Amino acid sequence: MGLDITNVTKRFGAFTAVDDLTLTVPAGQMFGMLGANGAGKTTTFRMLLGLLQPTEGKISWKGEEITYQRTNEVGYLPEERGLYPKLKVKDQLLYLGRLKGMDKATILAEMEKWLEQFKVPEYATKRIEELSKGNQQKIQFIAAVIHKPELLILDEPFSGLDPVNVELLKGAVMELQQNGTTILFSSHRMEHVEELCEHLCILHHGKPVVYGKLREIKKSFSKKNVFIASDYDLSSLADQAGVLKYRQTAEGVRLQVEHEDVARDVFQFIAEKGFVRKFEVEEPSLHDIFIEKVGESYA
Numbered sequence: 001m002g003l004d005i006t007n008v009t010k011r012f013g014a015f016t017a018v019d020d021l022t023l024t025v026p027a028g029q030m031f032g033m034l035g036a037n038g039a040g041k042t043t044t045f046r047m048l049l050g051l052l053q054p055t056e057g058k059i060s061w062k063g064e065e066i067t068y069q070r071t072n073e074v075g076y077l078p079e080e081r082g083l084y085p086k087l088k089v090k091d092q093l094l095y096l097g098r099l100k101g102m103d104k105a106t107i108l109a110e111m112e113k114w115l116e117q118f119k120v121p122e123y124a125t126k127r128i129e130e131l132s133k134g135n136q137q138k139i140q141f142i143a144a145v146i147h148k149p150e151l152l153i154l155d156e157p158f159s160g161l162d163p164v165n166v167e168l169l170k171g172a173v174m175e176l177q178q179n180g181t182t183i184l185f186s187s188h189r190m191e192h193v194e195e196l197c198e199h200l201c202i203l204h205h206g207k208p209v210v211y212g213k214l215r216e217i218k219k220s221f222s223k224k225n226v227f228i229a230s231d232y233d234l235s236s237l238a239d240q241a242g243v244l245k246y247r248q249t250a251e252g253v254r255l256q257v258e259h260e261d262v263a264r265d266v267f268q269f270i271a272e273k274g275f276v277r278k279f280e281v282e283e284p285s286l287h288d289i290f291i292e293k294v295g296e297s298y299a
């Protein structure tokens with residue numbers, strides 16, 4: 001039993017931001033919530049936190065309805081960061097930790113552990129405004145997890161971070177999941193979602209257009225990518241039946257084909273022409289799937 005979102009709709013006046021959304025995230029899962037800007041991700045997260053009431057439908061965590069009173073079980077990294085610039089990191093975390101019912105010694109111990117893990121132990125006594133945006137984000141992350149929530153909601157956790165800090169935060173997120181935390185996160189960076197989530201959904205105008213296990217989603221997507229490295233001109237492939245996209249790159253040619261059978265035809269065609277140094281048929285990337293499902297009708 002985990003998180004159950006059942007037929008949830010959220011309207012703002014006449015506008016429907018979330019449209020009859022049903023999804024389940026079993027306890028312990030890491031779940032990716034994708035969607036173009038305005039698709040309804042943040043609105044969904046706010047409902048999960050009890051900050052917004054669904055217009056229709058039900059949301060429950062471990063079989064019981066989520067209300068604002070239960071937010072001690074939930075951790076939230078909001079998209080718009082909400083720290084007090086003038087406060088010292090330590091005072092900020094003490095304040096937020098106390099709101100979650102923690103005692104001072106536990107808050108300080110957790111804070112030290114996390115600052116150490118993020119390689120910034122000296123930040124405890126710095127004011128928030130003295131920190132760079134990326135480092136403020138680390139503090140905001142600590143604020144979201146300091147009370148060891150069972151359910152963690154991360155809205156764009158990696159935005160604005162340099163690659164080293166992305167790795168640090170990713171490591172922390174994976175560790176939390178290994179320790180049993182259920183995690184929902186949104187990201188516009190498909191490679192992060194591919195790396196972290198086995199399960200995901202893509203929202204489009206408040207409705208899920210893709211939902212399930214990443215591996216199954218990829219398998220059921222018939223289009224494939226083909227990579228070819230050869231020493232001769234392959235530009236005529238661009239006009240071959242079933243070849244949807246053709247791109248010449250420094251390493252070779254990248255194609256998108258309609259179906260695996262087309263890849264077979266392409267292979268035959270080029271093998272007859274001469275030596276093929278490399279020929280690979282790849283599953284579509286999450287990026288390809290996102291563009292296909294959301295991109296064309298993107299408004």
Ligand SMILES: Nc1ncnc2c1ncn2[C@@H]1O[C@H](COP(=O)(O)OP(=O)(O)OP(=O)(O)O)[C@@H](O)[C@H]1O
Pocket residue numbers: 012015016017035036037038039040041042043044079
């Ligand atoms: N309080 C509100 N009043 C009116 N409309 C709202 C309100 N909150 C959100 N919306 C609208 O609902 C839609 C969904 O917004 P939401 O913030 O959930 O999208 P999102 O998927 O998180 O987008 P992004 O990727 O840009 O963060 C948007 O069109 C937004 O303008």
